[in-house]
Every structure is written in structure tokens, then in C-alpha cells.
Amino acid sequence: MTKPKQKANKALPFEEPLVQLQTKITELKELTRTADVDMSTEIASLEERMARLEKEIYENMKPWDRVQVARHPNRPTTHDYISRLFTDFIEFHGDRLYGDDEAVIGGIASFHGRPLTVIGHQRGKDTKENIRRNFGMPHPEGYRKALRLMKQAEKFRRPVVCFIDTKGAYPGKAAEERGQSEAIARNLVEMAGLTVPVVSIVIGEGGSGGALALGVANHILMLENSTYSVISPEGAASILWKDSALAQTAAEAMKITAPDLLEMGIIDRIIPEVRGGAHRDPARQAEMLGAALEDSFKELRKLGEQELVDQRYRKFKSIGVFSEE
Amino acid sequence: MIIRDLFKRTKGEATIPSDESKNVPEGLMTKCPECKHIILTKELIKQDKVCPKCSHHFKMTARERTENLLDAGSFRSIDDHIRSVNPLEFPGYEEKVKKDSEKTGLNEAVLTGFGTLDGREVALAVMDSHFRMGSMGSVVGEKITRAVEAAAERELPFIIFTASGGARMQEGVLSLMQMAKVSVALKRHSNKGLLFISVLTNPTTGGVSASFASVGDINIAEPKALIGFAGRRVIEQTVREKLPENFQTAEFLLEHGQLDAVVHRNKMRETLSALVRLHGKGTGYDEAEAESE
Ligand SMILES: [Zn+2]
Numbered sequence: 219m220t221k222p223k224q225k226a227n228k229a230l231p232f233e234e235p236l237v238q239l240q241t242k243i244t245e246l247k248e249l250t251r252t253a254d255v256d257m258s259t260e261i262a263s264l265e266e267r268m269a270r271l272e273k274e275i276y277e278n279m280k281p282w283d284r285v286q287v288a289r290h291p292n293r294p295t296t297h298d299y300i301s302r303l304f305t306d307f308i309e310f311h312g313d314r315l316y317g318d319d320e321a322v323i324g325g326i327a328s329f330h331g332r333p334l335t336v337i338g339h340q341r342g343k344d345t346k347e348n349i350r351r352n353f354g355m356p357h358p359e360g361y362r363k364a365l366r367l368m369k370q371a372e373k374f375r376r377p378v379v380c381f382i383d384t385k386g387a388y389p390g391k392a393a394e395e396r397g398q399s400e401a402i403a404r405n406l407v408e409m410a411g412l413t414v415p416v417v418s419i420v421i422g423e424g425g426s427g428g429a430l431a432l433g434v435a436n437h438i439l440m441l442e443n444s445t446y447s448v449i450s451p452e453g454a455a456s457i458l459w460k461d462s463a464l465a466q467t468a469a470e471a472m473k474i475t476a477p478d479l480l481e482m483g484i485i486d487r488i489i490p491e492v493r494g495g496a497h498r499d500p501a502r503q504a505e506m507l508g509a510a511l512e513d514s515f516k517e518l519r520k521l522g523e524q525e526l527v528d529q530r531y532r533k534f535k536s537i538g539v540f541s542e543e
Numbered sequence: 544m545i546i547r548d549l550f551k552r553t554k555g556e557a558t559i560p561s562d563e564s565k566n567v568p569e570g571l572m573t574k575c576p577e578c579k580h581i582i583l584t585k586e587l588i589k590q591d592k593v594c595p596k597c598s599h600h601f602k603m604t605a606r607e608r609t610e611n612l613l614d615a616g617s618f619r620s621i622d623d624h625i626r627s628v629n630p631l632e633f634p635g636y637e638e639k640v641k642k643d644s645e646k647t648g649l650n651e652a653v654l655t656g657f658g659t660l661d662g663r664e665v666a667l668a669v670m671d672s673h674f675r676m677g678s679m680g681s682v683v684g685e686k687i688t689r690a691v692e693a694a695a696e697r698e699l700p701f702i703i704f705t706a707s708g709g710a711r712m713q714e715g716v717l718s719l720m721q722m723a724k725v726s727v728a729l730k731r732h733s734n735k736g737l738l739f740i741s742v743l744t745n746p747t748t749g750g751v752s753a754s755f756a757s758v759g760d761i762n763i764a765e766p767k768a769l770i771g772f773a774g775r776r777v778i779e780q781t782v783r784e785k786l787p788e789n790f791q792t793a794e795f796l797l798e799h800g801q802l803d804a805v806v807h808r809n810k811m812r813e814t815l816s817a818l819v820r821l822h823g824k825g826t827g828y829d830e831a832e833a834e835s836e
Contacts, residue, residue, distance in 0.1 A: 387753075389773030390782050394791060395799045398772040403757040406726035411734070426710075426719060427753040427772070434723050448710045448719040448750070457712060472715045473631055482630070484720055534727045535688065537720040538681035539630040 227292055227497055232283040236275060239268050276493050279443070281469040281478075285451060287443040287495035288422050294500040295354075296323060296338030296381040299421065302504035303511070304329050304336065312363060316396060319360030321352045321388070324367040326376070330512060335371035337364045337432060338381030341422070355388040358401035361431050365405050368412060377415040377515055380432040385450065387428030402431040409434035410534075413526060415518035417511060419489070420444040420476075421496075436521075436530050437514040438484065440476035441507070442491040446484075447474035484537055486514075575599050591808045600745065600765050600808055604647065605654035605671035608704055612812055613658035613667070620656035622689055627651060627682045633713040643674045651682040652707070655690035657699070661816045665702050666694035672706040672746065679751055680711030684721025687755065691728040700738035700819050701729075705756040709749020722754035729755060738822040740815065743770050743793070743802075761818060763804045764793035765811070770801075 229237045243264050246257045279287070287293070300307050304327035311318040324337035339356065342348030364380075371378045387398055409416065418435035424446035440446060449457070454472050455464040479485045489510045496503040521529060573584045578597035587594075591611055592601040603611065609618045629636045644650060652674035657666055668690045670677045687703070694701040710718040732739060741759030743752075745768035753772050756762075764770060771791035779786060789795045793805045806814050 387772065388781075389777045391778060391784060391786060391790070394771055394773065394778070397757075397799070397801050399752040399770075400757040400801060402753040402772070403722075403726070403755065406723050406754055407730050407733070407758050410723075410727040410730035427722065427750055430719060430723060434726065446716055448716050449712060454712060471631065471633070474716060479716060482717060484716060531727045531731065534720065534723045537717065537724055538685050539628055539714070539717060540681045540685055541626045541628050542624060543626070 227290070230283070230286045230290065232275065232280070232286065233494075236268070236271060239264065239271060243268065272493070281445075281475050282451070282466040284443045284475050285445055285465075285469050287491075287497075288445050290495060290497045291343075292497040293422055294496050294503060295343070296336075296340050296383060296421065298500055299381060299504055299507060300327065300336055300338075302501060303508045304334075306333075307336070310363075310367060313359040313366055315362055316359045319352075319357050319363060320350055321354050321356040321384070322360035322364055324364060329379075329508075329515075333374075333376050335367050335376050335378045336381070337367055337378065338421075339384040339429075339432070341383060352388055354384045355386060356384065356428060356431075357388055357390070357393045358396045358398050361387075361401040361405050364432060365408055368409065368416075372412055372414050375414060377417070377518070378412070379511060380416070380418040380435065382418055382420040382424045382429045382432050382446075383422035384425050384428050385423055386425035387431070402427045405431040406434050410530060411527060412530075413523035415515060415521070415526060416530070417514045417518070419507065419511070420446050420485075421507075423450075425450060434530065434534065436518050436526060436533070437486045439487045439489055439510055439514065440479060440485050441489050441496060441503075442476055443495050444476060445469075445474040446476075446479055447472055482537075482539075573601075575601075591811075593808050598766065598807070600767065602672060602706075602745065604673055605649060605669040605704075608669045609654065609656075609658065609667065612815070613660060614662065618656055618658035618667070620654060621693065622655055622686045623650050625650060625682050625685060627680055627714075629713070630681070630717055631713060631715050636713045640675065647671055647674045649674055651686060652677045652679070653683045653686050655686045657693075660812070660819055663816075663819050664697075664699055665819060666690050666697070666699045668701075668703040670704060670706040670751070672708070675711065677705075677707035677746075677751070678709060678711040678718070679707055679721050680714040680718045681721065683711070684718070684724050687725050688728045691725065691732050695728070695732040695735055695737065698735065698737060700740065700822060701732060702740045702742065702815060702819075703755060703759075704742045704744055705747040705751050706744045707747055707749070707751035707756075709751060719750065722750050725755045726758075729758065733760075738819070740818060742806075742811070742815075744768050746770070748772070748774070748791075757801070761803050762801070763806050763814070764796065764802050765808055766793055766805055768793045770796055 246261050250257045307325055307327040309325040323340045327336050339354045340351050341354035342351045368378055416435040417437045418433045420440040422444055426448055451465040451469040452462040455468040456462040476488045480488055489507055492499040492502050570584050572581050573587050574581050575594040577599040580594055580596040592603055627640045653668055653670045655668045668687050691701055739759050740761045741756050743756050743764040747756050747770045769791055796802045797805050
């Protein structure tokens, strides 16, 4: 696995006020140094304002702000978490049927001294890697590789963790020919029957069936600024209002953020992010994610094989909102 | 999600408005959208709603399908009382559902229940594309799940006729999760050794294609049915590649190993009946033994 050089974190549109204030502070500091004027009171006051503004912005993030954080080019990917959380990672390739889809990675690793199977969507960090990984949008063989590794985990009684991070399953001719629908559908049914603990964590974008195909888990966790949706905000806006520019409105209307999904009873837990988003401190973020994963495994280890299947069954069986009179 | 471009491909099936006077029943004659042949509507229904000239399979309502398929008068519907609400508070959603409910006489886009096929009881779910394009929200997911559970409970084969544009957008991620919900129920049904037949009809796309429709023990489709995960236009934009004329048709899927068979509607009843008979009550070996003795 190549390690492309990390580019500086680019500021997102909603962070613009912070950038402006920071520029002003830097200017004043520069002035103090070069022009021999004392601006320390002004600087202190601006820095205080900065702290308040940061708190205000980052603690009141709108759905569209979260979408942008979830899509930040430097947002940690599956591989970033694997390398920080696990030891002994050995990647396994291929679906044994057609090929190896690099939009999904998987393998075996140790977590706190115990073996586990890890699987996840994998985006690229730069254009070159993104082309190789098809921007994290799997073909059927990606899902079939994932299923092969889950069945392998079941045989050897290893728990499974799935990292969800995809805009969706790839919409292409070859994908249709090789049974994109069947590959996703098969995973849903087979994951339902796994007799080992399965934890799925949405770490970026969870796009539709292509995300769900790694998501039939005992526990579903979401990073605070990740999203999980039936369609992208742009897609929803274009269908609902024939205008993809209304994506921001759609992001709110479609209820796709972690707090939304927790409220709807779909996910079990939100993993908090470092202030400003996971890309600000990937190492610290990995620690926070690891702690949540350990909590889930601790709880699920108490369940027997049939209890795990039954718990997953009840969990999904209860999702839905309707009236019955 | 391909609801929008989906219906661009499906030609309208207009019944010809008959004389303005109220004495003549509406839609006395029907024109085939494929070959323009005009046929008595009554005759068309007798022909399983298949054009006698060109074999075009007209869309069927869920009620028409149960009548066409099951032993006369044997169908008993369940869960007709469950209703959609508006979980995401989309403007106008409830009105749209209500309107389609009045139009189709169904509570939602799927009709579920029990009936017999040549005397053998089956659990059945029939999706209806006249109701919100057959899209799947919480109620569709719940009704299918309950039908599968009832089939598992009573050890019956489960047959579904799919017809759907995919997920119900107005219910957001709740509609996505219905794919998983039906799947966990199907796994239980399957673990009991029971038979599940999926019959894919025009159109079966998006989230329905990518869940229960594709995982029958036996997957069959009606001729020329549009079946696929992603929309044709989306794919064309993505790959900038000419797609074959028969792309995402039942015949295309058969050619690529995704279906067990494409079955003409005139043969559907006898095909399903034979499959159910050969599987007995899901675990048909014993019954077959008994019959041969
Ligand atoms: Zn015709």
C-alpha cells in the first residue's frame, strides 16, 4: 500500500469565518513584530473571539457542513484506521470468481491481542490511487470478496468489523453484467446469518445499497460527521426538485447525519470526532474509534452463536415507521 | 436510485378512452404500445394481459396478478391495515400515498397474503408499480417481512412478484433499511429449508433488485422485463459507452447468468405450480416419496 503525502487540510466553506479571523490575528501579530506597536490587547481579544467562534461553529454543524467534512480529501480511510488500530494486518485479495476489486480491502489482523477479520470500502488519497480503487465504488467482485472473508471469519470464529465509506456501488455496464444487484442482495442475506459478532462503522459517506452490503451488523456505529443515505443529497435534489444545486436543502430534508440516524433508531452509537473533523487529528480519531469498537466487541462477546443471529434479526426487524390502526 | 429515468423507457399503456357517453364502459378496447394492435380489453385479460400479436406483456395490477395466478377465490390478503406515515415530513407525501391508495384499492405498493396453486398453499407478495412506482418504504418492507415470517411460521413456500423503481425516496434511509429487514426474514425462512421463488416483472430496479428480488432459490423473470441495479442514463453518463439494445432486459440477465429462466406469462402459472409441487411443502422429498409409493 502506497502512502501518498498528506496535503494540508483545506478549509471548508463553513469554516470561512474562522479563516478570516485567523488571517486578521496573524496580520496583527506580524504588525507587532515589524512595526513596533503594541497590539497585544487587540490580539488577545481576537483570540478570545476565535475560541468562541470555533465553539459556535463546530458544535452547531449543519447537515451540509457534515457532508463536506465527510467528503474532505484528507478524511481518514479504512486503511488509516487499520494501520493505527490493528497489528499483524495481512491483506487478502480476490473473490475467487472473477477478480480483485481494490475498492474493497479486507484481511486478518489483531485487535488488543485478539484476531479479527477486517473489511472496508477503500477510497484513494490521490487521483492515481482513486483510479485504481475506482473512487471506493465497488463492482460485484468487491462485495463477493467481502462475503468470502466474512464466511472465513465465521469458520474460524473471528469477529468481523466492516468500515463503510462509499458513495455507492459502481453504476457501470460490467457491474450490471456481473450481477451488481445479486452481489449486494447476497451479502444482505448472508450477513443476516453470520454466527460471529459483526460491527459496522460508517467512517465517511454511506451511500445506499453499496454501503448497506457491508452493513447488516449486530452494532452499527457512525462517526459524528459521517452520513448514511439512500441517495446522495445531489441525487435527491435532482429528483425531487430537478435541481442538484439544492443539495444543501436535500441534505437537511433527507436526514442523513449520525444524529438523525440515532434518533430514527437505525444506528446504535455515534463515535465523537475531534473538533473540526477526523482529518484534523487522525491518530486521536483512531483512538476514539478503537475504544468504541472494543466496547461493542465486549458486549457482543457475551452472546452465543444463535443469540448473535437473533439480535441482528430483531435489530433490523424493528426498523421502519408506519401506523397500524 | 433510478426512479426518474426508469419510466422514460417504459412506454405508456394507454387504454383507449371509449365513447364519452356513460353507457359504454371505460377502456373497452386497449392498444398495444409495442405493435399498436387494438384488442378488446376483456379478451386481453383472458390472454393473461399479453398482446396476442407481439407478446408484449402489459403491466398487471397486484389484484389482477393474484386472480391470474392462484386457484379461483383462494387468495386471502393480510396486513391491509398498515399505513404509511411521513417520517421525514416531506410536503405532500401523505397526499400522494392517499391518492395512489384510492386509485389502486391497496394500502401500499405490495399486496400480501395466502392462496393455493393447484391446491397447494403458498404465501404470496405481489408488488404493484401503479402505487408510487412500486417504490419500497417502511410499509412495503414491513408487509413483505411479515409475509415471509408467516410463510416460515406455517412452513410454506414464499413467492414474490417484484415490480419496483427502488427505494421510496420520501422515507430516506428508512427505506434503504427495508432491504436489510426483508433479508433477515428471508434468511430465517431459508434456514427452515423452505422454498423462495422470486419472479421479476417489469420493472425491477434499484434497491428491490439489489435485495430480495435477486436471492430467490429460483429467480425467474417475465420476457423483456427491465431489471437492473443502476439506471441506464446514469450508466451512460458514467461510462460514456454505448449500451446494447437489450441492456438490463430479462433476456440480457439470462444471458449473463443472473436468472434461472425467462418465463412467458401464459406459462407462469403452470411453471410455478410445478416448482411448488416438486418442492412439496418446502421440504418436498417426503411428499414425493409418499406419492410414488
Ligand atoms: Zn403488441
